[in-house]
Amino acid sequence: MNLPPLVQSFVLHFGEMGSRWGINRTVGQIYALLYVSPEPLNADQIVESLGISRSNVSMSLRELQAWNLVLLKHLPDDRRDFFTTPDDVWQILRTLAEERKKREVDPTLSVLREILMQKPASDAERHAQVRMGEMHSLIERLTTWYEDVKQLETDRLATLLTLGAKVTKLLEAKDKIVSLGRSKRTNDKG
Amino acid sequence: MNLPPLVQSFVLHFGEMGSRWGINRTVGQIYALLYVSPEPLNADQIVESLGISRSNVSMSLRELQAWNLVLLKHLPDDRRDFFTTPDDVWQILRTLAEERKKREVDPTLSVLREILMQKPASDAERHAQVRMGEMHSLIERLTTWYEDVKQLETDRLATLLTLGAKVTKLLEAKDKIVSLGRSKRTNDKG
DNA sequence: TCGGTATTTCAGTAATTACTGAAATAACTG
DNA sequence: CAGTTATTTCAGTAATTACTGAAATACCGA
Numbered sequence: 424m425n426l427p428p429l430v431q432s433f434v435l436h437f438g439e440m441g442s443r444w445g446i447n448r449t450v451g452q453i454y455a456l457l458y459v460s461p462e463p464l465n466a467d468q469i470v471e472s473l474g475i476s477r478s479n480v481s482m483s484l485r486e487l488q489a490w491n492l493v494l495l496k497h498l499p500d501d502r503r504d505f506f507t508t509p510d511d512v513w514q515i516l517r518t519l520a521e522e523r524k525k526r527e528v529d530p531t532l533s534v535l536r537e538i539l540m541q542k543p544a545s546d547a548e549r550h551a552q553v554r555m556g557e558m559h560s561l562i563e564r565l566t567t568w569y570e571d572v573k574q575l576e577t578d579r580l581a582t583l584l585t586l587g588a589k590v591t592k593l594l595e596a597k598d599k600i601v602s603l604g605r606s607k608r609t610n611d612k613g
Numbered sequence: 614m615n616l617p618p619l620v621q622s623f624v625l626h627f628g629e630m631g632s633r634w635g636i637n638r639t640v641g642q643i644y645a646l647l648y649v650s651p652e653p654l655n656a657d658q659i660v661e662s663l664g665i666s667r668s669n670v671s672m673s674l675r676e677l678q679a680w681n682l683v684l685l686k687h688l689p690d691d692r693r694d695f696f697t698t699p700d701d702v703w704q705i706l707r708t709l710a711e712e713r714k715k716r717e718v719d720p721t722l723s724v725l726r727e728i729l730m731q732k733p734a735s736d737a738e739r740h741a742q743v744r745m746g747e748m749h750s751l752i753e754r755l756t757t758w759y760e761d762v763k764q765l766e767t768d769r770l771a772t773l774l775t776l777g778a779k780v781t782k783l784l785e786a787k788d789k790i791v792s793l794g795r796s797k798r799t800n801d802k803g
Numbered sequence: 804t805c806g807g808t809a810t811t812t813c814a815g816t817a818a819t820t821a822c823t824g825a826a827a828t829a830a831c832t833g
Numbered sequence: 834c835a836g837t838t839a840t841t842t843c844a845g846t847a848a849t850t851a852c853t854g855a856a857a858t859a860c861c862g863a
Contacts (some may be wrong), residue, residue, distance in 0.1 A: 427657055429728055429738045433745060436724045442849095443717050445633055447821060458748075459741035466840075476823045481841060497705035502831065503839065512751045527633050534626045536757065548619045551649035555623060561702045564774050571777035575666075584754050590773065590780055632819095637851060656810075666853050671811060692861070693809065 424474045430459055436474070445526075446490075448481045449475055454492060454508065463496045463505035491518050513577045524569065528562060535559040614664045619681070620649055635716075636680075639665055640673045644682060644698065653686040653695035681708050703767045714759065718752060725749040 426434060434455040441451030452473055457464060464472075466480045473480075484506060492515070496505040509515055535555050542551040543549040572580065583590075616624060624645040631641030642663055647654060654662075656670045663670075674696060678682040682705070686695040699705055725745050733739040762770065773780075 427738045427741070429731055429733060429736055430741045432724065433741065436721065440717070440721060443635055444634065449821075459744045461737065461740045478824075478843090479822055479842075482822085485841085512747045516751060516755075531626065531630060534622065534768055538622055541619055541695045543619060545617055547651065548617045549624065550651045551617070554649045557702045561706060564771070565706075568774040568777040570689070581754070584758040584779075587758040590776075668811075668813090668854075669852055672852085675811085777852075 424472065426456075430456070433459060445523075446486070447483075449473070450486050453480065453483050454487060457487075457493060457506055458508045460507070463494075463498075463507040465503045465505050467503075469506075490522050492522075504526055511577075513580070517573060520569070520573065524566065528566065530561055532559070532566070535562070536587055614662065616646075616662055620646070635713075636676070637673075639663070639669055640676050643670065643673050644677060647683060647696055650697070653684075653688075653697040655693045655695050657693075659696075664741045676775065680712050682712075701767075702771070707763060709765065710759070710784060718756065722749070722752055722756070723753070 424431060424434075434452045436465065437451040437455035438448040439451075441448045446454075453469055455467065456472055466477065466484065469475075469480045469484075470477050484493065487506075488495070493506045493508055496507060498505060509518075535558060538555055539552060539559060543552050575583065585590065614621060614624075624642050627641040627645035628638040629641075631638045634641065636644075643659055646659060646662055656667065656674065659665075659670045659674075660667050674683065677696075678685070683696045683698055685696055688695060697709075725748060727744060728745055729749060733742050762773065765773065
Protein backbone atom coordinates (compact mmCIF):
# COMPACT_ATOMS: atom_id res chain seq x y z
CA MET A 424 0.00 0.00 0.00
CA ASN A 425 1.42 3.34 -1.08
CA LEU A 426 -0.71 6.27 0.02
CA PRO A 427 -0.29 9.60 1.82
CA PRO A 428 -0.23 8.80 5.56
CA LEU A 429 -3.44 10.65 6.29
CA VAL A 430 -5.31 8.82 3.55
CA GLN A 431 -3.76 5.54 4.58
CA SER A 432 -5.11 5.84 8.14
CA PHE A 433 -8.57 6.40 6.76
CA VAL A 434 -8.38 3.53 4.29
CA LEU A 435 -7.01 1.10 6.87
CA HIS A 436 -9.71 2.08 9.33
CA PHE A 437 -12.45 1.44 6.81
CA GLY A 438 -10.87 -1.90 6.11
CA GLU A 439 -10.94 -2.81 9.78
CA MET A 440 -14.50 -1.62 10.26
CA GLY A 441 -15.64 -3.48 7.16
CA SER A 442 -16.52 -6.66 8.99
CA ARG A 443 -18.64 -4.76 11.53
CA TRP A 444 -20.43 -3.02 8.71
CA GLY A 445 -21.23 -6.18 6.81
CA ILE A 446 -18.67 -5.72 4.05
CA ASN A 447 -15.18 -7.17 3.83
CA ARG A 448 -11.86 -5.46 4.28
CA THR A 449 -11.15 -4.89 0.60
CA VAL A 450 -14.58 -3.44 -0.11
CA GLY A 451 -14.17 -1.08 2.84
CA GLN A 452 -10.72 0.02 1.73
CA ILE A 453 -11.76 0.62 -1.85
CA TYR A 454 -14.74 2.65 -0.75
CA ALA A 455 -12.60 4.78 1.53
CA LEU A 456 -10.06 5.34 -1.21
CA LEU A 457 -12.67 6.40 -3.74
CA TYR A 458 -14.35 8.60 -1.18
CA VAL A 459 -11.28 10.75 -0.57
CA SER A 460 -9.88 10.73 -4.09
CA PRO A 461 -10.16 14.05 -5.91
CA GLU A 462 -10.63 12.22 -9.20
CA PRO A 463 -12.30 8.97 -10.24
CA LEU A 464 -9.97 5.97 -10.18
CA ASN A 465 -9.72 2.98 -12.47
CA ALA A 466 -9.18 -0.59 -11.34
CA ASP A 467 -5.43 -0.59 -11.93
CA GLN A 468 -4.98 2.54 -9.87
CA ILE A 469 -6.82 0.83 -7.03
CA VAL A 470 -4.64 -2.28 -7.41
CA GLU A 471 -1.60 -0.01 -7.24
CA SER A 472 -2.81 2.01 -4.25
CA LEU A 473 -3.95 -0.89 -2.11
CA GLY A 474 -1.60 -3.64 -3.22
CA ILE A 475 -4.27 -6.25 -3.88
CA SER A 476 -5.05 -8.45 -6.87
CA ARG A 477 -6.82 -7.22 -9.94
CA SER A 478 -9.55 -9.82 -9.57
CA ASN A 479 -10.19 -8.82 -6.00
CA VAL A 480 -10.68 -5.24 -7.13
CA SER A 481 -13.07 -6.37 -9.82
CA MET A 482 -15.20 -8.36 -7.39
CA SER A 483 -15.16 -5.67 -4.76
CA LEU A 484 -16.21 -2.97 -7.21
CA ARG A 485 -19.05 -5.18 -8.27
CA GLU A 486 -20.14 -5.45 -4.66
CA LEU A 487 -19.93 -1.69 -4.18
CA GLN A 488 -22.08 -1.27 -7.27
CA ALA A 489 -24.62 -3.71 -5.86
CA TRP A 490 -24.77 -1.42 -2.85
CA ASN A 491 -25.18 1.62 -5.11
CA LEU A 492 -22.28 3.16 -3.29
CA VAL A 493 -20.09 3.99 -6.29
CA LEU A 494 -20.57 5.75 -9.58
CA LEU A 495 -19.13 4.54 -12.85
CA LYS A 496 -17.54 7.29 -14.93
CA HIS A 497 -16.03 7.32 -18.38
CA LEU A 498 -13.37 9.69 -19.59
CA PRO A 499 -13.30 10.75 -23.24
CA ASP A 500 -11.06 8.56 -25.43
CA ASP A 501 -10.45 6.09 -22.62
CA ARG A 502 -12.36 2.87 -22.50
CA ARG A 503 -11.41 1.97 -18.98
CA ASP A 504 -13.98 2.22 -16.19
CA PHE A 505 -13.42 4.89 -13.57
CA PHE A 506 -15.15 4.94 -10.21
CA THR A 507 -16.12 7.57 -7.66
CA THR A 508 -18.50 8.04 -4.79
CA PRO A 509 -21.21 10.69 -4.88
CA ASP A 510 -20.01 14.10 -3.71
CA ASP A 511 -22.99 14.70 -1.48
CA VAL A 512 -22.66 12.95 1.87
CA TRP A 513 -26.41 13.22 2.42
CA GLN A 514 -26.95 11.24 -0.72
CA ILE A 515 -24.54 8.63 0.56
CA LEU A 516 -26.47 8.46 3.80
CA ARG A 517 -29.73 7.89 1.96
CA THR A 518 -28.22 5.09 -0.10
CA LEU A 519 -26.76 3.44 2.96
CA ALA A 520 -30.05 3.62 4.81
CA GLU A 521 -31.95 2.24 1.86
CA GLU A 522 -29.59 -0.64 1.24
CA ARG A 523 -29.28 -1.63 4.86
CA LYS A 524 -33.04 -1.57 5.21
CA LYS A 525 -33.37 -3.74 2.14
CA ARG A 526 -30.82 -6.27 3.42
CA GLU A 527 -31.30 -6.17 7.18
CA VAL A 528 -34.92 -5.29 7.83
CA ASP A 529 -37.18 -6.14 4.90
CA PRO A 530 -36.53 -9.90 4.93
CA THR A 531 -37.41 -10.09 8.61
CA LEU A 532 -40.53 -8.04 8.12
CA SER A 533 -41.71 -10.41 5.45
CA VAL A 534 -40.94 -13.52 7.52
CA LEU A 535 -42.81 -12.02 10.45
CA ARG A 536 -45.81 -11.26 8.29
CA GLU A 537 -45.84 -14.79 6.99
CA ILE A 538 -45.63 -16.35 10.44
CA LEU A 539 -48.31 -14.04 11.81
CA MET A 540 -50.72 -15.28 9.14
CA GLN A 541 -50.51 -18.84 10.45
CA LYS A 542 -52.75 -20.39 13.07
CA PRO A 543 -50.96 -21.19 16.33
CA ALA A 544 -51.32 -24.84 17.30
CA SER A 545 -50.40 -24.57 20.98
CA ASP A 546 -50.02 -22.15 23.87
CA ALA A 547 -46.32 -21.87 23.12
CA GLU A 548 -47.05 -20.85 19.54
CA ARG A 549 -49.76 -18.48 20.66
CA HIS A 550 -47.33 -16.72 22.98
CA ALA A 551 -44.60 -16.65 20.38
CA GLN A 552 -46.99 -15.08 17.91
CA VAL A 553 -47.86 -12.31 20.33
CA ARG A 554 -44.18 -11.52 20.75
CA MET A 555 -43.57 -11.57 17.03
CA GLY A 556 -46.55 -9.28 16.63
CA GLU A 557 -44.93 -6.78 18.96
CA MET A 558 -41.72 -6.94 17.01
CA HIS A 559 -43.59 -6.59 13.75
CA SER A 560 -45.50 -3.50 14.91
CA LEU A 561 -42.34 -1.81 16.04
CA ILE A 562 -40.52 -2.47 12.79
CA GLU A 563 -43.53 -1.32 10.77
CA ARG A 564 -43.59 1.88 12.76
CA LEU A 565 -39.91 2.51 12.19
CA THR A 566 -40.06 1.78 8.47
CA THR A 567 -43.13 3.96 8.01
CA TRP A 568 -41.29 6.78 9.69
CA TYR A 569 -38.28 6.11 7.51
CA GLU A 570 -40.29 6.06 4.27
CA ASP A 571 -41.68 9.36 5.41
CA VAL A 572 -38.50 11.23 6.22
CA LYS A 573 -36.51 9.84 3.31
CA GLN A 574 -38.76 11.85 0.99
CA LEU A 575 -37.55 15.10 2.55
CA GLU A 576 -35.22 17.38 0.68
CA THR A 577 -31.81 17.52 2.26
CA ASP A 578 -32.13 20.90 3.88
CA ARG A 579 -35.45 19.97 5.47
CA LEU A 580 -33.95 16.74 6.71
CA ALA A 581 -31.05 18.70 8.16
CA THR A 582 -33.50 21.04 9.89
CA LEU A 583 -35.41 18.11 11.27
CA LEU A 584 -32.22 16.63 12.72
CA THR A 585 -31.09 19.90 14.21
CA LEU A 586 -34.50 20.36 15.71
CA GLY A 587 -34.44 16.90 17.26
CA ALA A 588 -35.13 17.61 20.90
CA LYS A 589 -36.89 20.88 20.22
CA VAL A 590 -39.68 19.07 18.42
CA THR A 591 -40.06 17.21 21.67
CA LYS A 592 -40.20 20.44 23.63
CA LEU A 593 -43.00 21.48 21.34
CA LEU A 594 -44.85 18.24 21.97
CA GLU A 595 -44.36 18.64 25.70
CA ALA A 596 -45.68 22.18 25.58
CA LYS A 597 -48.67 21.05 23.57
CA ASP A 598 -49.34 18.28 26.09
CA LYS A 599 -49.17 20.72 28.96
CA ILE A 600 -51.60 23.08 27.32
CA VAL A 601 -53.97 20.24 26.57
CA SER A 602 -53.79 18.92 30.12
CA LEU A 603 -54.18 22.44 31.51
CA GLY A 604 -57.30 22.81 29.45
CA ARG A 605 -58.54 19.50 30.80
CA SER A 606 -57.85 20.28 34.45
CA LYS A 607 -59.45 23.72 34.06
CA ARG A 608 -62.62 22.14 32.78
CA THR A 609 -62.45 19.59 35.58
CA ASN A 610 -62.10 22.42 38.11
CA ASP A 611 -65.03 24.27 36.58
CA LYS A 612 -67.21 21.31 37.30
CA GLY A 613 -65.94 20.82 40.90
CA MET B 614 -33.70 -28.86 16.60
CA ASN B 615 -37.05 -29.64 18.17
CA LEU B 616 -39.40 -26.68 18.29
CA PRO B 617 -42.98 -25.82 17.35
CA PRO B 618 -42.96 -25.11 13.59
CA LEU B 619 -43.90 -21.48 13.98
CA VAL B 620 -41.11 -20.87 16.47
CA GLN B 621 -38.67 -22.84 14.38
CA SER B 622 -39.24 -20.60 11.33
CA PHE B 623 -38.51 -17.57 13.45
CA VAL B 624 -35.40 -19.08 15.02
CA LEU B 625 -34.01 -20.27 11.70
CA HIS B 626 -34.63 -16.89 10.14
CA PHE B 627 -32.73 -15.12 12.89
CA GLY B 628 -29.92 -17.59 12.40
CA GLU B 629 -29.75 -16.79 8.71
CA MET B 630 -29.94 -13.04 9.25
CA GLY B 631 -27.26 -13.21 11.93
CA SER B 632 -24.38 -12.70 9.55
CA ARG B 633 -26.00 -9.62 8.03
CA TRP B 634 -26.58 -8.22 11.49
CA GLY B 635 -23.02 -8.73 12.65
CA ILE B 636 -23.66 -11.71 14.89
CA ASN B 637 -23.30 -15.38 14.06
CA ARG B 638 -25.95 -17.97 13.43
CA THR B 639 -26.00 -19.43 16.92
CA VAL B 640 -26.21 -16.05 18.61
CA GLY B 641 -29.10 -15.14 16.36
CA GLN B 642 -30.94 -18.37 17.02
CA ILE B 643 -30.51 -18.17 20.77
CA TYR B 644 -31.74 -14.61 20.80
CA ALA B 645 -34.81 -15.51 18.76
CA LEU B 646 -35.55 -18.45 21.01
CA LEU B 647 -35.30 -16.41 24.19
CA TYR B 648 -37.35 -13.64 22.64
CA VAL B 649 -40.38 -15.84 22.01
CA SER B 650 -40.09 -18.07 25.08
CA PRO B 651 -42.78 -17.46 27.68
CA GLU B 652 -40.31 -18.32 30.45
CA PRO B 653 -36.58 -17.77 30.93
CA LEU B 654 -34.46 -20.68 29.65
CA ASN B 655 -31.29 -22.21 31.02
CA ALA B 656 -28.33 -23.29 28.94
CA ASP B 657 -29.32 -26.94 28.79
CA GLN B 658 -32.78 -26.09 27.55
CA ILE B 659 -31.17 -24.07 24.76
CA VAL B 660 -28.83 -26.95 23.91
CA GLU B 661 -31.88 -29.20 23.76
CA SER B 662 -33.98 -26.82 21.66
CA LEU B 663 -31.33 -25.90 19.11
CA GLY B 664 -29.24 -29.06 19.02
CA ILE B 665 -25.89 -27.35 19.50
CA SER B 666 -23.05 -27.92 21.93
CA ARG B 667 -23.08 -26.76 25.50
CA SER B 668 -19.92 -24.72 25.02
CA ASN B 669 -21.34 -22.96 22.01
CA VAL B 670 -24.34 -21.93 24.08
CA SER B 671 -22.07 -20.66 26.82
CA MET B 672 -20.03 -18.52 24.43
CA SER B 673 -23.07 -17.24 22.60
CA LEU B 674 -24.83 -16.24 25.79
CA ARG B 675 -21.71 -14.38 26.79
CA GLU B 676 -21.83 -12.51 23.50
CA LEU B 677 -25.50 -11.67 23.96
CA GLN B 678 -24.67 -10.34 27.41
CA ALA B 679 -21.91 -8.19 25.94
CA TRP B 680 -24.59 -6.72 23.69
CA ASN B 681 -26.88 -6.20 26.69
CA LEU B 682 -29.54 -8.07 24.79
CA VAL B 683 -30.37 -10.68 27.42
CA LEU B 684 -31.26 -10.64 31.09
CA LEU B 685 -29.93 -13.12 33.58
CA LYS B 686 -32.58 -14.49 35.95
CA HIS B 687 -32.37 -16.77 38.96
CA LEU B 688 -35.16 -19.00 40.17
CA PRO B 689 -35.46 -19.73 43.90
CA ASP B 690 -33.65 -22.91 45.01
CA ASP B 691 -32.05 -23.36 41.62
CA ARG B 692 -28.50 -22.31 41.02
CA ARG B 693 -28.62 -22.53 37.26
CA ASP B 694 -28.65 -19.35 35.18
CA PHE B 695 -31.80 -18.56 33.27
CA PHE B 696 -31.97 -16.08 30.44
CA THR B 697 -34.64 -13.89 28.87
CA THR B 698 -34.92 -10.81 26.72
CA PRO B 699 -36.60 -7.66 28.01
CA ASP B 700 -40.37 -7.66 27.54
CA ASP B 701 -40.46 -4.15 26.15
CA VAL B 702 -39.57 -4.05 22.46
CA TRP B 703 -38.83 -0.33 22.73
CA GLN B 704 -36.21 -1.09 25.31
CA ILE B 705 -34.72 -3.66 22.98
CA LEU B 706 -34.62 -1.08 20.22
CA ARG B 707 -32.78 1.37 22.46
CA THR B 708 -30.21 -1.23 23.40
CA LEU B 709 -29.67 -2.22 19.79
CA ALA B 710 -29.23 1.38 18.72
CA GLU B 711 -26.82 2.07 21.53
CA GLU B 712 -24.68 -0.98 20.94
CA ARG B 713 -24.55 -0.59 17.20
CA LYS B 714 -23.58 3.03 17.58
CA LYS B 715 -20.84 2.04 20.01
CA ARG B 716 -19.47 -0.62 17.66
CA GLU B 717 -20.14 0.80 14.22
CA VAL B 718 -20.03 4.57 14.53
CA ASP B 719 -18.01 5.74 17.51
CA PRO B 720 -14.69 4.23 16.41
CA THR B 721 -14.96 5.95 13.05
CA LEU B 722 -15.89 9.24 14.63
CA SER B 723 -12.79 9.11 16.78
CA VAL B 724 -10.51 8.14 13.89
CA LEU B 725 -11.93 11.02 11.84
CA ARG B 726 -11.35 13.46 14.66
CA GLU B 727 -7.77 12.30 14.99
CA ILE B 728 -7.04 12.62 11.28
CA LEU B 729 -8.68 16.02 11.09
CA MET B 730 -6.31 17.31 13.77
CA GLN B 731 -3.28 16.60 11.57
CA LYS B 732 -1.70 18.97 9.12
CA PRO B 733 -2.08 17.94 5.49
CA ALA B 734 1.25 17.66 3.68
CA SER B 735 0.01 17.78 0.09
CA ASP B 736 -2.92 18.75 -2.09
CA ALA B 737 -4.12 15.15 -2.01
CA GLU B 738 -4.15 15.17 1.77
CA ARG B 739 -5.82 18.57 1.84
CA HIS B 740 -8.60 17.30 -0.38
CA ALA B 741 -8.97 14.09 1.60
CA GLN B 742 -9.28 16.09 4.78
CA VAL B 743 -12.09 18.18 3.37
CA ARG B 744 -13.97 15.02 2.46
CA MET B 745 -13.38 13.51 5.88
CA GLY B 746 -14.58 16.75 7.41
CA GLU B 747 -17.85 16.42 5.52
CA MET B 748 -18.26 12.87 6.72
CA HIS B 749 -17.42 13.90 10.25
CA SER B 750 -19.97 16.71 10.29
CA LEU B 751 -22.70 14.45 9.05
CA ILE B 752 -21.99 11.76 11.62
CA GLU B 753 -21.80 14.34 14.39
CA ARG B 754 -25.16 15.67 13.33
CA LEU B 755 -26.70 12.23 13.34
CA THR B 756 -25.27 11.25 16.69
CA THR B 757 -26.32 14.52 18.29
CA TRP B 758 -29.84 13.92 17.05
CA TYR B 759 -29.66 10.37 18.37
CA GLU B 760 -28.41 11.41 21.81
CA ASP B 761 -31.30 13.81 21.84
CA VAL B 762 -34.15 11.49 20.95
CA LYS B 763 -32.88 8.57 22.96
CA GLN B 764 -33.66 10.55 26.10
CA LEU B 765 -37.34 10.60 25.22
CA GLU B 766 -39.81 8.48 27.13
CA THR B 767 -41.24 5.74 25.01
CA ASP B 768 -44.63 7.26 24.38
CA ARG B 769 -43.08 10.55 23.30
CA LEU B 770 -40.74 8.70 21.02
CA ALA B 771 -43.70 6.82 19.58
CA THR B 772 -45.50 10.10 19.01
CA LEU B 773 -42.46 11.54 17.30
CA LEU B 774 -42.29 8.56 14.96
CA THR B 775 -45.98 8.69 14.15
CA LEU B 776 -45.71 12.39 13.51
CA GLY B 777 -42.78 11.90 11.15
CA ALA B 778 -43.98 13.61 8.03
CA LYS B 779 -46.37 15.90 9.83
CA VAL B 780 -43.53 17.64 11.60
CA THR B 781 -42.26 18.32 8.12
CA LYS B 782 -45.60 19.75 7.08
CA LEU B 783 -45.34 22.08 10.02
CA LEU B 784 -41.88 23.15 8.97
CA GLU B 785 -43.06 23.70 5.42
CA ALA B 786 -45.98 25.79 6.63
CA LYS B 787 -43.63 27.83 8.79
CA ASP B 788 -41.31 28.37 5.82
CA LYS B 789 -44.20 29.48 3.65
CA ILE B 790 -45.34 32.00 6.19
CA VAL B 791 -41.81 33.32 6.60
CA SER B 792 -41.29 33.59 2.83
CA LEU B 793 -44.72 35.18 2.42
CA GLY B 794 -43.71 37.76 4.99
CA ARG B 795 -40.50 38.33 3.06
CA SER B 796 -42.12 38.73 -0.37
CA LYS B 797 -44.72 41.04 1.09
CA ARG B 798 -42.04 43.30 2.48
CA THR B 799 -40.19 43.07 -0.87
CA ASN B 800 -43.36 44.07 -2.67
CA ASP B 801 -43.89 46.99 -0.30
CA LYS B 802 -40.51 48.34 -1.33
CA GLY B 803 -41.08 47.84 -5.11
C1' DT C 804 -13.16 -31.80 52.68
C1' DC C 805 -15.50 -34.44 49.20
C1' DG C 806 -18.87 -35.32 45.54
C1' DG C 807 -21.88 -33.40 42.65
C1' DT C 808 -23.59 -29.86 39.53
C1' DA C 809 -23.13 -25.53 36.69
C1' DT C 810 -20.37 -22.97 33.83
C1' DT C 811 -16.24 -21.52 31.30
C1' DT C 812 -12.08 -22.10 28.78
C1' DC C 813 -9.49 -23.50 25.05
C1' DA C 814 -7.01 -26.38 21.66
C1' DG C 815 -8.31 -28.58 17.70
C1' DT C 816 -11.31 -28.99 13.77
C1' DA C 817 -15.06 -27.74 10.71
C1' DA C 818 -17.23 -24.38 7.99
C1' DT C 819 -17.28 -20.16 5.85
C1' DT C 820 -15.50 -16.26 3.65
C1' DA C 821 -11.83 -13.70 1.28
C1' DC C 822 -8.38 -13.53 -2.08
C1' DT C 823 -5.32 -14.86 -5.93
C1' DG C 824 -3.65 -16.24 -10.53
C1' DA C 825 -4.77 -18.08 -14.70
C1' DA C 826 -7.95 -18.52 -18.17
C1' DA C 827 -12.04 -16.86 -20.45
C1' DT C 828 -14.78 -13.28 -22.20
C1' DA C 829 -15.77 -8.82 -24.00
C1' DA C 830 -14.90 -4.76 -26.40
C1' DC C 831 -12.36 -2.09 -29.24
C1' DT C 832 -8.65 -0.90 -33.21
C1' DG C 833 -6.27 -1.17 -37.33
C1' DC D 834 -10.16 -10.75 -38.89
C1' DA D 835 -5.95 -10.68 -35.75
C1' DG D 836 -4.11 -8.21 -32.15
C1' DT D 837 -4.58 -5.42 -28.06
C1' DT D 838 -6.56 -3.94 -23.90
C1' DA D 839 -10.15 -4.10 -20.19
C1' DT D 840 -12.81 -6.79 -17.33
C1' DT D 841 -14.85 -10.97 -15.37
C1' DT D 842 -15.01 -15.63 -13.92
C1' DC D 843 -13.71 -19.31 -11.24
C1' DA D 844 -11.05 -23.18 -9.22
C1' DG D 845 -7.83 -23.47 -5.79
C1' DT D 846 -5.85 -21.71 -1.58
C1' DA D 847 -5.37 -18.68 2.36
C1' DA D 848 -7.38 -16.54 6.17
C1' DT D 849 -10.90 -16.03 9.29
C1' DT D 850 -14.66 -17.33 12.02
C1' DA D 851 -17.68 -20.76 14.20
C1' DC D 852 -18.21 -24.80 16.79
C1' DT D 853 -17.09 -28.94 19.51
C1' DG D 854 -15.42 -32.02 23.20
C1' DA D 855 -12.59 -32.46 26.90
C1' DA D 856 -10.60 -30.46 30.68
C1' DA D 857 -10.57 -26.83 34.05
C1' DT D 858 -12.81 -23.87 37.17
C1' DA D 859 -16.37 -22.37 40.28
C1' DC D 860 -19.76 -23.12 43.47
C1' DC D 861 -22.55 -25.45 46.67
C1' DG D 862 -24.33 -28.71 50.24
C1' DA D 863 -23.45 -32.65 53.15
